[in-house]
Amino acid sequence: MKQSRQSDHDLVHEVQQLRRQLRELKQSEIRRKRTENEFKESEQWLKSVIGGSPIPAFVIGKNHRIMYWNKALEELTKIKAEDVIGTSQQWRAFYSKKRPCMADLLVRREQGNISKWYTGKYIKSKLLDEAYEAIDFFPELGNHGKWLRFTAAIIRNAAGDLIGAIETLEDITRRKKAKEALLKAHEELEQRVRERTAELAQANEALLTELMERHRTQKALKQTNDHLSLLLESLPIISYTRKAEGDFGITFVSNTIEEITGYPPQCFRDDEHFWVDHIHPDDRARIVTDLQTERSRGTHRYSYRFRVMDDSYRWFSDYWRIVQHPSGSTSYIVGAWQDVTEDKRIRQEGELRLQQMIQTHKLTALGEVVAGVAHEINNPVSFIAYNVPILEEIWNTVEVILSRSSVHHPDWEKRGLSYEEVCGNMREIIQAFKIGANRISRVITSLKEFSRSDETAQKKTFSLPDVIAGALIIVGAQVRRTVSRINQEIDEKIPLLSGHFQKIEQVIANLLINAHQAIPAGQKGLITIRCRYIDRLKAAVVDIEDNGKGIERKIMDHIFDPFFTTRRELDGTGLGLSISYGLIKEHHGLIGVLSRPGKGSRFSIYLPVDGETNISLYSALLCIDHNVKYLKELKANFVDAVIWRSEAEDKPEDVLHFLRENPEVDMIVSEIRLKGFDGWDLMEKIKTKYPLLPVILYSADRKALKPPASIKMLPDDTLHKPFHIDTLQKLIHELGRQHL
Numbered sequence: 125m126k127q128s129r130q131s132d133h134d135l136v137h138e139v140q141q142l143r144r145q146l147r148e149l150k151q152s153e154i155r156r157k158r159t160e161n162e163f164k165e166s167e168q169w170l171k172s173v174i175g176g177s178p179i180p181a182f183v184i185g186k187n188h189r190i191m192y193w194n195k196a197l198e199e200l201t202k203i204k205a206e207d208v209i210g211t212s213q214q215w216r217a218f219y220s221k222k223r224p225c226m227a228d229l230l231v232r233r234e235q236g237n238i239s240k241w242y243t244g245k246y247i248k249s250k251l252l253d254e255a256y257e258a259i260d261f262f263p264e265l266g267n268h269g270k271w272l273r274f275t276a277a278i279i280r281n282a283a284g285d286l287i288g289a290i291e292t293l294e295d296i297t298r299r300k301k302a303k304e305a306l307l308k309a310h311e312e313l314e315q316r317v318r319e320r321t322a323e324l325a326q327a328n329e330a331l332l333t334e335l336m337e338r339h340r341t342q343k344a345l346k347q348t349n350d351h352l353s354l355l356l357e358s359l360p361i362i363s364y365t366r367k368a369e370g371d372f373g374i375t376f377v378s379n380t381i382e383e384i385t386g387y388p389p390q391c392f393r394d395d396e397h398f399w400v401d402h403i404h405p406d407d408r409a410r411i412v413t414d415l416q417t418e419r420s421r422g423t424h425r426y427s428y429r430f431r432v433m434d435d436s437y438r439w440f441s442d443y444w445r446i447v448q449h450p451s452g453s454t455s456y457i458v459g460a461w462q463d464v465t466e467d468k469r470i471r472q473e474g475e476l477r478l479q480q481m482i483q484t485h486k487l488t489a490l491g492e493v494v495a496g497v498a499h500e501i502n503n504p505v506s507f508i509a510y511n512v513p514i515l516e517e518i519w520n521t522v523e524v525i526l527s528r529s530s531v532h533h534p535d536w537e538k539r540g541l542s543y544e545e546v547c548g549n550m551r552e553i554i555q556a557f558k559i560g561a562n563r564i565s566r567v568i569t570s571l572k573e574f575s576r577s578d579e580t581a582q583k584k585t586f587s588l589p590d591v592i593a594g595a596l597i598i599v600g601a602q603v604r605r606t607v608s609r610i611n612q613e614i615d616e617k618i619p620l621l622s623g624h625f626q627k628i629e630q631v632i633a634n635l636l637i638n639a640h641q642a643i644p645a646g647q648k649g650l651i652t653i654r655c656r657y658i659d660r661l662k663a664a665v666v667d668i669e670d671n672g673k674g675i676e677r678k679i680m681d682h683i684f685d686p687f688f689t690t691r692r693e694l695d696g697t698g699l700g701l702s703i704s705y706g707l708i709k710e711h712h713g714l715i716g717v718l719s720r721p722g723k724g725s726r727f728s729i730y731l732p733v734d735g736e737t738n739i740s741l742y743s744a745l746l747c748i749d750h751n752v753k754y755l756k757e758l759k760a761n762f763v764d765a766v767i768w769r770s771e772a773e774d775k776p777e778d779v780l781h782f783l784r785e786n787p788e789v790d791m792i793v794s795e796i797r798l799k800g801f802d803g804w805d806l807m808e809k810i811k812t813k814y815p816l817l818p819v820i821l822y823s824a825d826r827k828a829l830k831p832p833a834s835i836k837m838l839p840d841d842t843l844h845k846p847f848h849i850d851t852l853q854k855l856i857h858e859l860g861r862q863h864l
Contacts, residue, residue: 177194177196177363177458177460178196178423178443178445178460179194179196179292179293179294179361179460180194180196180197180199180200180201180292180293180294180295181194181196181197181290181291181292181293182194182197182214182217182227182290182291183227183279183288183289183290183291184212184214184227184228184231184288184289184291185231185287185288186231186286186287186288187212188212188228188231189210189211189212190208190209190210190211190212190213190214191209191288192205192209193205193208193209197217197293200217200265200270200293200295201217201218201265203216203217214227214228214291217264217265218262218264218265218272219262219264220264223241224241225276225291226238226241226242226246226256226258226274226276226291227276227289227290227291228289229241229276230254230256230276230277230278230289231278231286231288231289233286235256238256242258242260245258245259245260246258249275249277251380251383252275252277254277254278255275255276255277255278256275256276256277257273257274257275258273258274258275259271259272259273259274259296260272260274270295270297271295271296271297272293272294272295272296273293273294273296274291274292274293274294275291275292276289276290276291276292277289277290277291292361361378361380361460361461361462362377362378362380362381362384362460362461362462363376363377363378363380363458363459363460364376364377364378364381364392364458364459364460364461365456365457365458365459366444366456366457366459367456367457368419368446368455368456368457369419371396372415372457373396374392374393374396374399375393375456376389376393377389377392377393381461384432384438384463385430385432385433385438386432386433386434387432387433400412402430402431402432403428403429403430403431404428404429404430404431404437404681405678406429406678407428407429410426410428411426411428411442414426419446422445422446423443423444423445423446424443424444424445425441425442425443426442427439427440427441427442427464428440428442429681433763434742434763434764435857435861437681438463438465439463439464439465439467439468440461440462440463440464441461441462441464442459442460442461443459443460444457444458444459444460445457445458445459505561508557508561509561509562512554512557512558512561515554515557516554516558519550519551519554523547523550526543526547527543583622583623583624583735584622584623584624584625585620585621585622586620586621586623586625586628587618587620587621588618588621588628588655588664588666588731589614589618589655590625591625591628591629591632592612592614592632592653592655592666594625594629595629595632595633595636596610596636598629598633599633599636599637602637602640603636603637603639603640603651605640606640606641606643606645606647606649607639607640607643607649607650607651607670608648608649608650609649609650609651610650610651610652610653611650611651611652611653612652612653612655613652613653613654613655613656614653614654614655614656615655615656615657617657618655618656618657618664619657619664619733620733621664621731621732621733621735622733622734622735622736623711623731623735624711627707627710627711628707628711628729628731630703630704630707631704631707631708631729632666632668632729634701634703634704635668635704635727635729636651636668638701638727639651639668639669639670639672639725639727640670641672642670642672642673642674642724642725643670643671643672643673644672644673647671647672649670649671649672650670650671651668651669651670652667652668652669652670653666653667653668653669654666654667654669655667656784657733658785658787660785660786661730661732661739661741662732662733662734662737663713663730663731663732663733663739664730664731664733665728665729665730665731665787666728666729666731667726667727667728667729667787668726668727668729669724669725669726669727669816670724670725670726671723671724671815672724672725673721673722673724674719674720674721674722674723674724674725675717675719675721675725676721677721677860680717680719680860680863681863683701683717708729708731711731711732711735712732712735712736712737712738712739713729713730713731713732713739714728714729714730714739714741714864715727715728715729715730715864716728716730716741716787716788716862716863716864717862717863718790718816718817718862718863719816719860720816720818720860723815723816724815724816725816726816728787730787741788741864742764742788742864743764743788743789743790743861743862743863743864744764744765744766744786744788744789744790745762745764745765745766745789745790745791745792745793745856746765746766746768746779746782746783746786746789746791746792746793746794747759747762747765747766747767747768747793747794748768748770748779748792748793748794748795748798748803748806749767749768749769749770749794749795749798750769750770750771750795750797750798750799751795752769754795755767755768755769757849758793761849761853762853766786766789768782770795770798770799770800771799771800772799772800773800774798774799774800774801775800775801776801776805776806776809776810777809779792779806779809779810780809780810780813783810783813783814783817788862788864789817790817790818790861790862791817791818791819791820791856791859791861792807792810792817792818792819792820793820793822793852794806794807794819794820794821794822795821795822795823795845796821796822796823796825796828796829797823797825797828803821803823804821804831804832804835805835807819807821807835807837807839808835808836808837811837812837818840818859819839819840820839820840820841820842820843820852820855820856821839821841821842821843822842822843822844822845822847823842823844823845824844824845824846826844829842829844840859841855841859843855
């Protein structure tokens with residue numbers, strides 16, 4: 125009886141233990157399903173992002189067998205993924221005979237053999253390490269063949285081992301990029317997970333086996349996610365996703381965005397207005413409208429200018445399409461950005477060179493006419509110049525004779541003349557003849573020099589002040605129609621420059637004409653010409669500044685574009701500044717433009733003395749304060765800031781000298797209460813010398829922000845310290861920067 129009770133007790137204990145094990149199995153099952161669902165959802169999301177890519181692409185492994193072949197590539201090549209995945213027949217899509225693709229060469233580590241197969245058609249990628257780009261024509265694609273831009277890159281795992289290569293292709297026959305590759309899902313992995321689900325009810329040994337299998341499954345899922353993420357970041361484009369409705373908020377941006385714009389991806393994700401706010405104002409309305417209206421089509425392409433970290437604009441090509449979430453409940457936009465600024469620049473330079481050739485032929489013809497006219501004028505002028513000294517000599521003799529015998533002759537009085545009046549007038553007339561003849565001779569000499577401009581001539585040394593003087597002789601009379609005063613501030617010690625005298629003279633003459641045309645009729649026009657040598661740059665600088673109507677912000681980016689003009693109704697061609705830009709670039713120089721609407725414009729020409737060394741110069745912001753900590757804060761927020769720590773021995777003239785030697789400074793931000801001088805006094809001296817330079821004053825003392833009674837000029841703005849950096853950034857953007 126006792127043994128029976130003991131047996132029942134053991135049985136109850138075993139049953140309870142089995143129930144505990146069953147509960148643990150159920151909890152483990154629940155945790156496993158949750159983990160699998162999380163990994164499955166993550167994998168589905170990544171697969172959907174890549175699957176919606178408009179960029180044709182394929183991926184091969186170390187064995188050269190195709191791992192991925194996306195739908196965009198199917199559309200491009202008309203070859204189905206299931207026909208080639210697992211094979212090494214990637215060549216079928218592009219060539220009629222078997223040969224290695226660029227991705228095969230990278231997997232074999234045969235980068236040196238790329239030139240054998242793609243001679244003169246490839247370059248090393250500037251965006252990715254271990255990647256190459258090429259452009260080639262493929263007659264096998266489409267009805268008439270296609271031109272493709274393709275990029276191949278090595279794929280490495282987290283440990284740095286080579287695991288394969290990716291090759292992306294862009295159909296540049298239509299000049300647009302396709303999307304990133306869509307990878308096939310691993311159906312076997314899901315099948316294993318379903319099979320293992322039924323085995324969770326087995327005994328302890330089965331449970332241990334299932335746990336081990338789950339670990340392997342999680343590891344495989346992580347490797348897949350890492351693999352897909354690596355592919356996503358390896359593409360030489362900026363991939364992104366955004367909401368397909370509402371505020372179109374961006375939900376993902378690849379890290380490549382920081383290399384191109386300077387902004388990290390979180391800026392685009394965290395601020396729903398960040399992307400729109402950085403689109404050029406002239407493009408913004410069009411892009412937002414297209415984004416809203418083109419959703420029904422499911423895909424769209426456009427290009428626009430985007431403001432990057434250094435406050436300049438880059439051209440973006442943007443292509444997106446609507447993608448349905450695998451669950452079918454929501455849809456989103458998958459897109460790709462590509463920086464096409466360089467492509468646009470090359471096209472514009474090509475157009476500019478063409479117009480320069482046209483203009484050169486026009487100038488050659490004009491030079492022949494000018495030379496002929498100068499020759500025809502020179503003969504009578506030479507006759508006048510030769511005879512004036514003879515006339516002067518004769519008159520001197522006659523005047524002596526008249527003074528001896530005819531001073532009081534009655535005929536003087538009869539004709540209403542006097543001896544003194546006649547003698548004085550004759551001397552003035554002869555002197556006027558001499559001055560006029562000399563002036564005409566100088567003009568003829570300048571026209572002859574202008575007509576001898578030769579594109580094939582070698583560079584020679586020339587004097588920049590002489591160039592300015594020659595330009596003034598040619599266009600001075602025309603400029604003085606609207607300009608009442610031309611100030612010249614030309615240093616004496618300017619070294620000789622190497623280059624083409626006539627080409628630089630053409631540029632300066634063109635800028636002088638533009639300055640005079642910018643001054644409205646009836647206004648008291650003023651043009652200031654400054655010329656100086658800057659040893660720091662090993663270059664001479666010429667400033668041509670006017671007090672005309674200035675240049676509007678919306679057209680500032682286009683003033684050097686060929687055919688762009690605001691004087692179309694007055695027969696403007698839009699070639700003057702574009703050709704001037706090309707001539708200065710030919711001399712390895714720069715042209716800077718600082719303009720304030722309603723106040724005037726300043727064009728600065730930077731020319732290296734040797735005519736060969738390229739000048740690298742960027743706009744700068746001069747920050748003046750006695751507080752080092754505050755200066756460091758400004759420097760941290762403005763990459764182009766130049767800081768000036770105020771000391772007791774400083775004088776306003778020191779700042780003016782600094783501005784003279786650093787013409788890239790285009791704006792001054794200064795504390796009012798400084799150690800050596802007062803900010804108001806400094807502002808007035810800067811405005812007097814450089815009226816177009818914006819000056820912003822700030823102070824923690826509100827009383828100091830009120831201008832003294834002796835101050836006649838006002839700063840462009842004042843700020844109460846401490847102020848938010850965004851406030852200063854917005855103010856700087858509104859005032860406008862110098863374009864170099």
